[in-house]
Amino acid sequence: MKNKISLDQESVKRVAKLARINLKGDEAKRFASQLTDVLEYVNRLKEVDVSNVVPISQVTGLENIVRKDVAQPSLSSKESLENCPETYNQLVKSLPVFEK
Amino acid sequence: MDLNKFTVKNVVAGLREKKFSSVEVIEDCRKRYSFLDKKIRAFLAVDWEKAKKKAASLDKDGRYENKLAGVPSCVKDVFCAAGMATTAGSKTLKGFIPPYNATVVEKLMEQDSIVVGKGNCDCFAFGGSGENSGYYPTLNPWDFSRVPGGSSSGPAAAVAADEVIFSLGTDTGGSIRQPAGFCGIVGVKPTYGRASRYGLIAMGSSFDTPGPFTKNVEDAALLLEIISGTDSKDATTSMRPVGKYSEGLEKGVSGLRIGLPKEFFIAGTQKEVNGAVLSAVKKLESLGAIIENISLPHAEYALAVYYVLVPCEISANMARYDGIHFGHRSSLGKTADENITLSRSEAFEDELKRRIMIGTFALSAGYYEAFYKRASQVRALIIDDFRKVFEKVDLIISPTSPTTAFKLGERINDPLKMYLADVFTVAVSVAGIPAISLPCGFDNNNLPIGLQIMANQFDEERMFAAAYAYEQATDWHKKKPNI
Numbered sequence: 001m002k003n004k005i006s007l008d009q010e011s012v013k014r015v016a017k018l019a020r021i022n023l024k025g026d027e028a029k030r031f032a033s034q035l036t037d038v039l040e041y042v043n044r045l046k047e048v049d050v051s052n053v054v055p056i057s058q059v060t061g062l063e064n065i066v067r068k069d070v071a072q073p074s075l076s077s078k079e080s081l082e083n084c085p086e087t088y089n090q091l092v093k094s095l096p097v098f099e100k
Numbered sequence: 101m102d103l104n105k106f107t108v109k110n111v112v113a114g115l116r117e118k119k120f121s122s123v124e125v126i127e128d129c130r131k132r133y134s135f136l137d138k139k140i141r142a143f144l145a146v147d148w149e150k151a152k153k154k155a156a157s158l159d160k161d162g163r164y165e166n167k168l169a170g171v172p173s174c175v176k177d178v179f180c181a182a183g184m185a186t187t188a189g190s191k192t193l194k195g196f197i198p199p200y201n202a203t204v205v206e207k208l209m210e211q212d213s214i215v216v217g218k219g220n221c222d223c224f225a226f227g228g229s230g231e232n233s234g235y236y237p238t239l240n241p242w243d244f245s246r247v248p249g250g251s252s253s254g255p256a257a258a259v260a261a262d263e264v265i266f267s268l269g270t271d272t273g274g275s276i277r278q279p280a281g282f283c284g285i286v287g288v289k290p291t292y293g294r295a296s297r298y299g300l301i302a303m304g305s306s307f308d309t310p311g312p313f314t315k316n317v318e319d320a321a322l323l324l325e326i327i328s329g330t331d332s333k334d335a336t337t338s339m340r341p342v343g344k345y346s347e348g349l350e351k352g353v354s355g356l357r358i359g360l361p362k363e364f365f366i367a368g369t370q371k372e373v374n375g376a377v378l379s380a381v382k383k384l385e386s387l388g389a390i391i392e393n394i395s396l397p398h399a400e401y402a403l404a405v406y407y408v409l410v411p412c413e414i415s416a417n418m419a420r421y422d423g424i425h426f427g428h429r430s431s432l433g434k435t436a437d438e439n440i441t442l443s444r445s446e447a448f449e450d451e452l453k454r455r456i457m458i459g460t461f462a463l464s465a466g467y468y469e470a471f472y473k474r475a476s477q478v479r480a481l482i483i484d485d486f487r488k489v490f491e492k493v494d495l496i497i498s499p500t501s502p503t504t505a506f507k508l509g510e511r512i513n514d515p516l517k518m519y520l521a522d523v524f525t526v527a528v529s530v531a532g533i534p535a536i537s538l539p540c541g542f543d544n545n546n547l548p549i550g551l552q553i554m555a556n557q558f559d560e561e562r563m564f565a566a567a568y569a570y571e572q573a574t575d576w577h578k579k580k581p582n583i
Contacts, residue, residue, distance in 0.1 A: 007461075012457065015457050015460050015461045015464070016453070016457055018460050018464065019415060019444075019456045019457055019460040020422070020440050020441045020444050021441065021444055021445050021448065021453055021456065021457070022441055022442070022445040023445075023453075024445075027453075031453065031454060031457065034454060034515050034516075035454065035457060035458060035461070037515070037516045038407060038454075038458055038515060038516055038519070039458070039461070041403075041404060041407070041516055041519075042404040042407050042408050042462075042471070042475075043404075043470075044401065044404050045401060045404050045405065045408070045471075045474050045475055045478055046470065046474070047401075048398065048401060048474075048477075048478050048481065050474060050477035050478065050481070053477040053478075053480050053481060054477070054480060055473055055476030055477045055479070055480065056476055056477075056479050056480040056483060057306050057409075057476055057479075058306065058336075059292050059306060059479075059483060059530075059531065059532030059557075060291065060292055060293050060338060060532055060557060062293070062335075062336065062338070065335040065336075067332065075199055075200065079199035079200075080199070082197065082199055083195075083196050083197065083198075083425075083426040083427075084425055084426060085423065085424075085426075085429040086429075092424060092425055094424050094436045094439075095433055095434065095435055095436040095438075095439050096434075096435055096436065097435065097436050097437070098435070099434065099435055
């Protein structure tokens with residue numbers, strides 16, 4: 001666990017790449033400084049004694065909610081594709097996956 | 101008659117008593133909108149003609165049977181409303197028109213509320229001022245040089261300015277309560293899972309909570325009763341029956357134990373804010389409440405927990421915006437893969453990029469344990485703090501925000517400073533408990549001060565009872581901005 005978190009421009013670009021975001025111009029520099037501020041602030045969590053504490057993400061105590069696997073009426077194909085940038089024969093059309 | 105200034109209760113009663121028509125209510129709201137909204141810009145989309153048609157059909161029927169019959173409202177632009185442009189306040193979804201209603205929007209429409217438009221907000225609800233909207237910032241009706249708060253900036257401003265009678269917002273870390281406080285109105289964040297998130301464009305899935313903005317507590321209780329309930333389309337909704345919040349408001353506070361956490365009454369808070377909140381506490385004491393000093397030992401870490409977990413959840417929820425099925429698609433890419441990155445980079449506002457990157461970093465190999473896992477553990481400790489405190493007290497009180505509304509541009513270049521404004525609201529979201537903000541005074545610049553009352557999970561009834569008792573013993577809810 002690092003003691004001081006500092007993000008340089010290269011780290012920012014690497015993280016951005018993981019998130020499928022291109023940074024241009026001075027964005028990497030600007031974000032590096034802003035993100036470093038935030039990460040330094042949240043790093044104070046290292047002061048807390050968390051030994052034997054079970055991590056939580058469901059705050060109201062719900063457990064697996066199940067239902068019978070029976071199809072119900074849903075959106076029509078036409079409705080589902082209304083906002084699609086490009087369609088072909090009621091299918092979503094995207095760019096080629098492989099370069100020609 | 102200025103019907104736009106009425107409350108939900110008074111509009112419905114007036115319609116049923118034939119004192120005025122639904123069309124007249126719409127017309128008064130429309131007049132107000134035409135006069136004000138080019139200045140305060142609370143809306144991203146409106147359709148007054150459609151609203152008038154709906155009003156005319158309610159007038160033709162003449163019974164106004166349903167609970168919100170003829171009441172004009174607005175919903176934050178993160179709620180899908182069928183046939184209405186829904187952008188989540190971002191350029192990413194410019195032109196997106198959902199083919200379905202969010203469950204909570206559907207519930208409003210079932211009760212015959214007339215949803216006149218979509219409220220402006222920070223992009224994808226990421227923000228605490230409204231300045232991160234991908235379109236334009238909303239202004240505070242009390243002072244046009246100041247922010248209305250965020251992220252539900254438009255819905256709050258629209259109610260405070262009497263452009264609509266109530267609105268729906270969302271609260272992930274304070275995004276209903278903080279703007280309610282800054283705008284001098286009532287805002288409610290119910291227990292997590294009390295109201296359905298189906299059709300709510302996701303930000304932080306274990307934090308997001310829909311809730312109402314209203315002019316008084318009575319309207320808020322009614323609205324919450326209407327929008328709450330289990331939903332088979334949202335597996336995180338609670339199966340507990342919904343309380344009759346609109347009844348029993350007059351229970352009062354006699355014998356109710358109210359805790360003041362020392363971590364929320366601190367030196368950094370604006371003096372008039374602390375003053376107003378402590379006066380409110382005295383008022384509640386005079387009405388029969390028992391005041392106790394309490395402590396939430398891990399509350400000082402709530403903001404850090406929030407700004408790890410929420411960006412992590414954001415980074416996952418934002419992965420769907422790849423320009424393939426919907427949303428902005430770049431025209432520059434040659435392959436599908438390349439175009440995903442191009443589409444996202446072109447469309448995303450700065451705050452989106454920032455939070456996605458924080459989340460991606462905190463979940464990445466080498467940092468996951470120190471950030472995401474640790475924050476989830478501290479979350480468990482904070483939940484436990486509240487559980488222990490609620491064994492000793494029934495309700496908890498604090499200021500809603502450390503300051504009154506700040507000036508536009510004051511914090512936009514300093515994200516951390518912007519985040520620090522949430523310091524009294526985030527612990528509530530981390531723990532999933534309900535809280536209400538209501539007006540309790542004004543500062544020397546005539547800016548509203550918000551009082552926050554928190555309750556244990558699913559104990560909205562007592563939260564409303566205390567809020568109602570305080571409100572009815574004071575005049576703050578009758579004050580309006582001078583516009």
